[in-house]
Amino acid sequence: MSDQDTRYEAVRSRDARFDGEFFFAVETTGIYCRPSCPAVTPKRQNVRYYPTAAAAQSNGFRACRRCRPDAVPGSAEWNVRADVVGRAMRMIGDGVVDREGVGGLAVRLGYSARQVQRQLTAELGAGPVALARAQRAHTARVLLQTTDLPVTEIAFAAGFASVRQFNDTIRAVYELTPTGLRAAAPKRGGGRGTPSAGIPLRLAHRGPYQAAAVFDLLAHEALPGVEDVSGERGARTYRRTLRLPYASGIVAVEERDARKGGDSHRCGWLEARLHLTDLRDLTTAVQRLRGLFDLDADPYAVDERLSADPRLAPLVRARPGLRSPGVADPEEFAVRAAVGREEARRLVVAYGTPLSSPCGTLTHVFPAPEALAERVPLAAALADGTVRLDAGADRDDAERHLRAVDGVDAVAAAAIRTRALGDPDVAPPGEPVSDAWRPWRSYAVRHLRTERAAERAAEQAAEPARSHGEEPHLLTA
Known part of the structure; x- marks a missing residue:
């Protein structure tokens, strides 16, 4: 606007x-x-x-x-845009400035620090330091108001260089001391979190949200030892391990549709609980969860465009706010897309990092590309930087390099671009996709695939004696 x-x-x-x-x-x-x-x-x-x-x-x-x-949810614009500002915003959200400074951000973008500062300030009214500072303040508020962690611990976990900088920022942004901000926390059931109990989160989204369709997809794709989906449809919990910049983590996200009386989430958020080995990973973990569940999308813009097509209009009416899910770990998804489900299971057992203490069915963190470099060509390309799938990667460059890797075909490259790079406008090979659906072709494809999955489920329910056939592949589910 x-x-x-x-x-x-x-x-x-x-x-x-x-x-x-x-x-x-x-x-x-x-x-x-x-x-x-x-x-x-x-x-x-x-x-x-x-x-x-x-x-x-x-x-x-x-x-x-x-x-x-x-x-509030992030602007959907940053997921759509492929220019330097859009890429910068995605990287700042992933915590790059906190970990690598403005210089590291500029190197990843291929610009000088001065150029990045100028472009962000001109368009967004704030440079990378101010944008990262606002994000740190939000992370600190979440920790202050949802956990009983000491204030000093929170300061460094949120990415501040000193307690003084932390105190000054909290006063400037909220006009309260950290202690006062903690006391002002809104009342929530379940009390505050602890390192052992995890950090309770509300992951905000805008507009209607078809949680059931997202959880159906995650349930089809769940990789044993790394992910699981439990509970009955409408009230499921998705759990998975996370490989993060500083250490590992485990997250649980609730579907909760059954308690809201329908498939479309209208309460404005998903409930989650995050267990982190290192609290400095909080900002990155939250941002990746937002990408996995596509929480920063603008369903109003998507639905308006797709509803104009007679073929898609009934699908949009049936599932308003349908999302195009991303991934929790782009490199993990890329390897899984390249090798297939069964090989991915074997890789987890042979090369995955075991949890110090298994959590239910969760036993491993998916192996890093370096651990698979001698076995999987794509892992080698990810490990040496030939293929970049980080938050600020150029999508066209990434796809071009992906296609040059042995074992990555056009279908896998399209899936990786859609899911791992969060591109909202991908036309996969073999799908009858119209240019009229731009810039939301990924969402159109998700509508078509979700409808086909629903038709298969209805057929199976009508003929319970018939074999359910082969488990859907993660690229086609």
Whole structure:
């Protein structure tokens, strides 16, 4: 949105569709909010608009304590865009600036640090340091308000270089001390988390969310020892191990549709619990979970475009807000796509990293590319950097290099581009895809495949004696 009249109308009507797409600040109060903030509508002449929370913070505004604008879904724009700004935002979200600094971000983008600073500031109103600082503040708030960890521990876990920097940032962003911010935590069932009990999270999304379809796909793909899906359809739990920059982790995410009376999640979030060996991995883990469940998508824009096609319109009506899931680990998915399910199972047993203590059926972290380099050509290409699948990878370059690797065909490359690189506009070989569905062809394909899976399930239910046949492959499920 670029028209201020339209933006003010979104604020006036408290339209949650635009949460995360822009932020507004009120000059008379010094506070910035999400568009759906339930507070009194401000006078138009007092409102200022910002593309990011970091931009509002850089202009001296603090976060609203009522609507918590730092907890909104991310802008879907960063997943769609393949330019330097979109790639930079994906990498900042993955914690690259915290781990490698602005210099590391610039090297990954192929630009100088000055060029990156200039482009981000010009378009987003904040440079990489300010954007990373806003993200650290959000991570710190989550830890302060959901765990009983000591404040000093939280400061470094959130990515701050010192306790003083942490204290100054929390005061600037929230106008509270860390202790005061912890005391202001909204009441939630289950109490606060501990390192052993995990960190409770609410992973926000915008609009309707077809959780059942996402969990169906994850259940089909679940790799023994690394993932599992338990419970009855509509109230399932997806659990998996995570290989993260500093250490490993385990996450559990709830479906919960049955408790909401239907397939479409409208409560605005997925409940999750995250167990981390090293708390510095929190920001990265959350961002990767958001990608796995496609929580930053704009279902309104997707559904509007796809509904214009007579072939897709009934599918969109049946499943509004259907997502195109990503992955928790791009390199893991790529290897699995290249070698197939059975070989992936063998690789986990032979080369996976065993958990120090198995957690139910979860026993291993999927092996890193380096561990498989002598056995799997794609793993070797990932290990030596020939193929890059990190958050800021150039999608066209990645696909070109993937196709040059022995064992990666066009179908596997398309699946990796769709899922591991989060490209919303992929036309896989063999799928009857229309250019009219751009830039959401990945979502159109997901609608077609979900409908086919539902038809197969209905046929099997009608003929229970018939064999269920071969288990769906992860590339076609």
